[in-house]
Amino acid sequence: MDLRNEHLNLGEWMELIDSSLADPGSEPLLNLEGDEDPVYDAVFVGGGAGGRFGASYMKAMGGRPLIIDAWPFLGGSCPHQACVPHHLFSEAAEELDRMRWFSDELFFPKFDASRASILELVKLFLAGRGSAHAFMNWQTKEQLDVEYVLNARATIVDKHTVTAAGKTFRTKNLVLGMGARPVNPDIPGLDLRGVYDFVSLVEELDYEPTRCVIIGGSKVAMEYGSFFQATGCDTTIVSRSPLMRTKVLHHVDEDLRRYVVDGMRQRGMTILEEATPISVNGVDGSVRSVTVRLVTGEEVELETDFVFLGTGERPTVEQAQKTLGIEVGPTGRVVVNKRMQTSVPGVYAIGDMISGPMEMFKARKSGVCAARNIMGEDLEFDFTEFPDFLHTTYEVTWVGLSEAEARETYGDDNVIIIQMPPYVEGLDTPNLPLPCAEGTMLYAFSKPELSGFQKLVIDGESRKVVGAHHVGYGAKDAFQYLDFLIHRPEGLTIDTLGWMNELFLNPEHFVQLSRLRAGNAKLRHM
Numbered sequence: 001m002d003l004r005n006e007h008l009n010l011g012e013w014m015e016l017i018d019s020s021l022a023d024p025g026s027e028p029l030l031n032l033e034g035d036e037d038p039v040y041d042a043v044f045v046g047g048g049a050g051g052r053f054g055a056s057y058m059k060a061m062g063g064r065p066l067i068i069d070a071w072p073f074l075g076g077s078c079p080h081q082a083c084v085p086h087h088l089f090s091e092a093a094e095e096l097d098r099m100r101w102f103s104d105e106l107f108f109p110k111f112d113a114s115r116a117s118i119l120e121l122v123k124l125f126l127a128g129r130g131s132a133h134a135f136m137n138w139q140t141k142e143q144l145d146v147e148y149v150l151n152a153r154a155t156i157v158d159k160h161t162v163t164a165a166g167k168t169f170r171t172k173n174l175v176l177g178m179g180a181r182p183v184n185p186d187i188p189g190l191d192l193r194g195v196y197d198f199v200s201l202v203e204e205l206d207y208e209p210t211r212c213v214i215i216g217g218s219k220v221a222m223e224y225g226s227f228f229q230a231t232g233c234d235t236t237i238v239s240r241s242p243l244m245r246t247k248v249l250h251h252v253d254e255d256l257r258r259y260v261v262d263g264m265r266q267r268g269m270t271i272l273e274e275a276t277p278i279s280v281n282g283v284d285g286s287v288r289s290v291t292v293r294l295v296t297g298e299e300v301e302l303e304t305d306f307v308f309l310g311t312g313e314r315p316t317v318e319q320a321q322k323t324l325g326i327e328v329g330p331t332g333r334v335v336v337n338k339r340m341q342t343s344v345p346g347v348y349a350i351g352d353m354i355s356g357p358m359e360m361f362k363a364r365k366s367g368v369c370a371a372r373n374i375m376g377e378d379l380e381f382d383f384t385e386f387p388d389f390l391h392t393t394y395e396v397t398w399v400g401l402s403e404a405e406a407r408e409t410y411g412d413d414n415v416i417i418i419q420m421p422p423y424v425e426g427l428d429t430p431n432l433p434l435p436c437a438e439g440t441m442l443y444a445f446s447k448p449e450l451s452g453f454q455k456l457v458i459d460g461e462s463r464k465v466v467g468a469h470h471v472g473y474g475a476k477d478a479f480q481y482l483d484f485l486i487h488r489p490e491g492l493t494i495d496t497l498g499w500m501n502e503l504f505l506n507p508e509h510f511v512q513l514s515r516l517r518a519g520n521a522k523l524r525h526m
């Protein structure tokens, strides 16, 4: 379907996307300038976070990019199956948690668990997800003026030629942004009905689970597990590493970790750490239990009607590896340098296909980095340090070094900790209504132990903030800026932080807490 001279509104885009998704044989959606056999500056294979941002930046710089995507929409997995449902579910988990704690208190109604349904939230997501897709197709065409071919799988012929939708496209450069897909552990029984991952959960769930066993122990396990538990679906996490101690997560502070994991247990979740899943067992083709070897060596059988896999993702590298011979590392990620160049000149790889965190900032910025290099800039993108977050029923955010890492780097005597609630023997901190902040005010005044945790880590000698850690609500945005400030060459000192203008009642309290201590020539803990 040639859409070049059509100017669809959002409702029309939604209808077109929905009907294309419903019919796997539906025709490609073409937004092409229409000139004879153009040579593009870059063809972006994959129009997800990386491809769409990279192509848009290239267009803004005066280049000519083309995006090809197998789905009938731009934006990729994030709005379709990953971040957006995760945030919807995590927000539901937060609301449900509050409603449970305050059931029949103040103005809260008595909590009715029968109205908290996983299936209903999945349906709510499916009914609404098209609006983000429609917006991105519209914006990329009408506001960003980027050419694209959607609903068409690309075949890479060589590094200058790609075919899709029955057409051949010629290009000077190739940018691979083909994403990743869930990877299953090698255990028997995963083909039983009732075994899901983050993709099949939204695409295929057709019953209300009553008990859940999650395999895996990182972000997906903790976020989806917290949501399932909050709906009333009894959830057990089977994790081979301690939670938040998986290799993928760096700089996790032990006190923050303990507050988060204890909080999950307090809400009724069973968390089996250093446990090995042995098999998923079924009756009549449906899941009935999971056999697990505990840290003690004992084997137990956990009854369940719902198994959820959060065991990570594998990049989609096969086609490019086979056709172009690009180098792929031992973990299955495409090897690139800091300019996103692969081992084959003129071929770039971005987003979840390359090493580093599988996160949106990296996907988008790596796409932009590839585009800027193709357009002649000499730009490197180093993503070794970054702020991070996950959800439980809280928002958990951190940046820089953990306390233990700081002690190792700067020496025990030099590290200064400012935290809330403070660690002081005999102070009865569980009953201290602190932090008392945005999003936890109701808890602070009635269930103080639920009101969060925060810690600032400072190198006492240089007075620079080297780490910040937060459990609560509403602080995530601040961490984007804290990350920038503490990673500048001049860093961020307690003196500068303490002289900032807080928007009281600010969720992380870091500004005013620093101000209380900044007057000390020799800094002290608080």
Ligand SMILES: Cc1cc2nc3c(=O)[nH]c(=O)nc-3n(C[C@H](O)[C@H](O)[C@H](O)COP(=O)(O)OP(=O)(O)OC[C@H]3O[C@@H](n4cnc5c(N)ncnc54)[C@H](O)[C@@H]3O)c2cc1C
Binding pocket: 045, 046, 047, 048, 049, 050, 051, 068, 069, 070, 071, 075, 076, 077, 078, 081, 082, 083, 084, 086, 152, 153, 154, 155, 177, 178, 179, 180, 198, 220, 316, 350, 351, 352, 353, 357, 358, 359, 360, 361, 363
């Ligand atoms: C459950 C979950 C929650 C997440 N939540 C967050 C979050 O809150 N914050 C965050 O920062 N990150 C989050 N992430 C990570 C984030 O979703 C990814 O890092 C990001 O989407 C990767 O973008 P990408 O462009 O590399 O790949 P994708 O967005 O996956 O895009 C790849 C595109 O390539 C296309 N494609 C593949 N092969 C072909 C082909 N042969 N021809 C044409 N097209 C092709 C696909 O159709 C797809 O559109 C989450 C991930 C998961 C799994």
Ligand SMILES: NC(=O)c1ccc[n+]([C@@H]2O[C@H](COP(=O)([O-])OP(=O)(O)OC[C@H]3O[C@@H](n4cnc5c(N)ncnc54)[C@H](OP(=O)(O)O)[C@@H]3O)[C@@H](O)[C@H]2O)c1
Binding pocket: 086, 184, 185, 186, 215, 216, 217, 218, 219, 220, 221, 223, 239, 240, 241, 245, 246, 247, 248, 277, 310, 311, 312, 313, 357, 358, 359, 389, 390, 391
């Ligand atoms: N920003 C966000 O909020 C957000 C949210 C969700 C997802 N994401 C991103 O999406 C990606 C996928 O997330 P994820 O949590 O599924 O994956 P992940 O971070 O790669 O973690 C995979 C988990 O599965 C475990 N595991 C792997 N193979 C296993 C096996 N064979 N048997 C038992 N356990 C196994 C790992 O254990 P070990 O620890 O022992 O290795 C780890 O706990 C990640 O890169 C993540 O950053 C981001």
